[in-house]
Amino acid sequence: MSMVQLGIVKRNIVRADRVAVEKLSGFGVATIHEALGRVGLLKPYMRPIYTGAHLCGTAVTVLLQPGDNWMLHVAAEQLQPGDVVVAACTTDNEDGFFGDLLATSFRARGAVGLVIDGGVRDVSDLTEMEFPVFSRAINAKGTIKATLGSVNVPVICAGALVHPGDVVIADADGVVVVPAALAQRAADAAEAREALEADKRARLAAGVLGLDMYKMREPLAKAGLRYID
Amino acid sequence: MSMVQLGIVKRNIVRADRVAVEKLSGFGVATIHEALGRVGLLKPYMRPIYTGAHLCGTAVTVLLQPGDNWMLHVAAEQLQPGDVVVAACTTDNEDGFFGDLLATSFRARGAVGLVIDGGVRDVSDLTEMEFPVFSRAINAKGTIKATLGSVNVPVICAGALVHPGDVVIADADGVVVVPAALAQRAADAAEAREALEADKRARLAAGVLGLDMYKMREPLAKAGLRYID
Amino acid sequence: MSMVQLGIVKRNIVRADRVAVEKLSGFGVATIHEALGRVGLLKPYMRPIYTGAHLCGTAVTVLLQPGDNWMLHVAAEQLQPGDVVVAACTTDNEDGFFGDLLATSFRARGAVGLVIDGGVRDVSDLTEMEFPVFSRAINAKGTIKATLGSVNVPVICAGALVHPGDVVIADADGVVVVPAALAQRAADAAEAREALEADKRARLAAGVLGLDMYKMREPLAKAGLRYID
Amino acid sequence: MSMVQLGIVKRNIVRADRVAVEKLSGFGVATIHEALGRVGLLKPYMRPIYTGAHLCGTAVTVLLQPGDNWMLHVAAEQLQPGDVVVAACTTDNEDGFFGDLLATSFRARGAVGLVIDGGVRDVSDLTEMEFPVFSRAINAKGTIKATLGSVNVPVICAGALVHPGDVVIADADGVVVVPAALAQRAADAAEAREALEADKRARLAAGVLGLDMYKMREPLAKAGLRYID
Amino acid sequence: MSMVQLGIVKRNIVRADRVAVEKLSGFGVATIHEALGRVGLLKPYMRPIYTGAHLCGTAVTVLLQPGDNWMLHVAAEQLQPGDVVVAACTTDNEDGFFGDLLATSFRARGAVGLVIDGGVRDVSDLTEMEFPVFSRAINAKGTIKATLGSVNVPVICAGALVHPGDVVIADADGVVVVPAALAQRAADAAEAREALEADKRARLAAGVLGLDMYKMREPLAKAGLRYID
């Protein structure tokens, strides 16, 4: 009944439609965030561990306890090809929950990346493996395996609510979550938005001012903007 | 009469002398900051969005409201070749005020970069465009266009006072502002300083100690430094 | 008698065994930290100034005063080939204590890098020189030479106690300190650990689950983990 | 379908049972948080604006835009006696969204306090009014009324998910949210826990050690704890 | 010519009109900030060192170097009755620049308080003396007297530009600066604003909604706000 349940692993989750996920993978985080109506963004402290890291997949969620990565091992068994592990913690903690061994295991199960509101280590290895990770910290400090969290319950990760099966997209601009049921609609909206942007970009490149293109002069004057010399 | 005026766009600003700007572009931020007498540096949280970003130009200043980038569109019209947009905000805010469309427009007007005490997005595109940006955050969150700020009024950006027309230089070490009237003098001082440094560098590389080169042994002893074994 | 002594330079320090240092240089920070029993790690805000920076050497310690880099010049004379300068400050301060001139001097004395709980500048030059630096900030702001700190006293740098002569290893995962007397033991333990990891990595890559490899299923059940559908 | 909906005011919400809320008001935040199974706590940066502030009531939720408090005015109309306004923002923002005029209005409608992931002002007046507020900042900076957010949609406030009608309890230890449907159960569990604590407190006060009272000696020995002299 | 000049003490400054200062002392920081058009506020990290601290006076400005309070001693001589010392630093630094001895000296010269973008100590004594201080930190760490800053030059203190002679007002809501030339106008505007607020407060207390009092229903509907059940 509670939103967050501890000590639970949900095995059957409804993943977002594969075709929609595939389509979403073609757009950037900023575009999808706009297409969604400006919701679902994780806080901007979530950063890629190497330049160029990006990912798109369906969320297998994990709720961790501070200094304890037991549930990441539990989560590995629940992974399917195309999944992204999204790990939250019951408190702010920057320990190194994840490294190259877990990445090897996750990849062997088909996972395409990790989003974690905590720390990670073995960054050079992960970079060489090209295993994309978005985290709040890089930290060599290891963790224990002693306390239960959960797998595949809804979690709040870096300020955003993520349900298992949601689509998670991450690139240089950050991380955004698309509810599974909205994946197709978001992909279509992103496509439409991008089409519009191409035209705008061309006009701006040609020297047209946004003031004119967006017809801002009148509302600016109405708001009281004054030009002086 | 107030220092900061809202709802104003100043059209005619006095830009720093072009020759002095050109000369300043040949020096690093640390050198110019020293040459200026250690003033004019923005806070060190201002970082380039990609490795190697650097810029030098004359400031067109913008005062933004939180979550609102309307004034960046207004500023575009005021840009001249060689300008750098310097954007401050009336409050601490890390929304993504700027992306590739505005960059396209700014570049079409001749601008050479952006310094913004806020967030930006479309970082991959900006990197590909090689449009240099120094910001306090990277954030996919978009902004609205509803509230007036100002363009070309003096602003406090990341702790430094910037007047329109001042020279702004940014590189891997941060961002520094040179008052327009001091541009030539600062460039000359930077040149003199750099000449001195070349000689010092050669001597240090040859194994001469700073203790001897800077004649520090006597003042250190006077201050009470004791050597023990 | 006090732990921290101001105004003192200790000339004769006992450096960790060179063979052990050489062996430690072959392992990563995360591995060494684990091998040591999870102690000796500096706080994760200490970051390399360029991608790929890494170092391993014996510590020459420096205690700085805020905004004052005098003691770095004093330290230069105490450097021997293979040393790493480890600089702490009596208060939190992000000024640019160090730049390319000091790097040139340190390198001429045989130093292999710098770990500083403060700011540094001339980052482009340092990158070109491939002089590895791990710092809490990048900052063009210069410092003065007016107040005594110490050289080769024990210091607390970014939350870790460092004695002169200890081994300092730094890479993309952070910075770890190995007490001089433990260097050989830590190197051996790191070697043993790495051997074990290779085997684990292979099995995980082959699809074996950590749950089985680490025999976690029983303790998880005992802790009350429930699987639901 | 999206979790967060912008531009919406939900008028009919199901508030937690009044008797359960009344019972919960008799317990502290730490006790309720434990009784709930350690979930529902807001991040610890949320602090009371005056010593002794505390509140317990049913949530009317508000989603704000940065620098804009329009939705707080909209929320006032939805308030019923015993409600607490819980305000989140679409981005991190510390502007002063709330002051004594809104407090006067909220109180006139029967509200018993405010929890806001943003800034507030008129702190002296609010203290004199004894209107309890828990916020992330105190800030005199005012806000505008230009952009739609929502009222009575689920929000993530300081890292916790809050649904309209949930019970919100705040005191010197922080802020906790109890889902409406769990209010009675949480109140009963808090009562049970507090009963147990009274006995423990008495024994500890009499000098009994927790080591003995909680029977920790055996598990500590098993975990390898060693006593040395 | 530079904005910030080091090593300078300006003796003759034009203080704001005493009558206007006196009038401003009757209003709160939030009211004055609004009256000024929402400019001149210091960042909200500036907090009073004891509950109830408040001040209003004319600024004697000080630019400090990190870890060095020499200029506060120099400033003492420039103080006149009714002055407030406003101290900025050339870099972020939280050392304890100020304590009860300097407070004794400042008070003997007629100063009515201190605003400092740094740390202070002897907080119990300052509280007992009822000497109001607004600072970014409390810190027992002492400072030296070795490097020149300046007195009575324009400074940027906690993000706001302060000229010597400006009016500084601080209370539980923060710190605001009124340019000397605007003091009377700001006081009049604050008075007018407060008169309006009294009436609004009465109506809101009587249960009138801000929605109606501010005529917000139509613009909200136009913006697209939807009420659902």
Added chain:
Amino acid sequence: MSMVQLGIVKRNIVRADRVAVEKLSGFGVATIHEALGRVGLLKPYMRPIYTGAHLCGTAVTVLLQPGDNWMLHVAAEQLQPGDVVVAACTTDNEDGFFGDLLATSFRARGAVGLVIDGGVRDVSDLTEMEFPVFSRAINAKGTIKATLGSVNVPVICAGALVHPGDVVIADADGVVVVPAALAQRAADAAEAREALEADKRARLAAGVLGLDMYKMREPLAKAGLRYID
């Protein structure tokens, strides 16, 4: 051999001389810090949980794991009248490690307070009990009892090295540690310093300037200070 040892409880520690501790309890943190030569101060983020909290006693040290307060229970048995518990953590963690039950137990054993580089809860109860606590956070989040740390090993708490038996003094200005062997000397130096301050205070109160009392005019002139009108 390592500095930090996990899984160890040292039973026999050498506490600082009781007479010296008693004498130190009569001085403030700032005075003792100066008397010690400006060493031993904890970082200024350590704050009292209630106004007026202060303590002075001999350290029983604890090294905690994140989210785990087991070792505080172990420490209780080692307490003697006049002790202060000084708790560090192997990583930055703000969970609520300590509350009124542990305070009751500690007090029953004679402890006079707690200094903890982590969070605490039950703040109202602790305030009512007048049990002084200095912490980095207030947080209702509870902890588990699963992982070994240590008791009475040297720890680094909030940036300062503390050995068991050292004297810890805390008041409104922060927390300072005096090595046990220096306690008497520090107390004498504090006494001497305070005697000097009384005279200085009287002279400053009488209007004598620090410039004259400290004979600063000549060194300021030498440093280049210029007075302008």
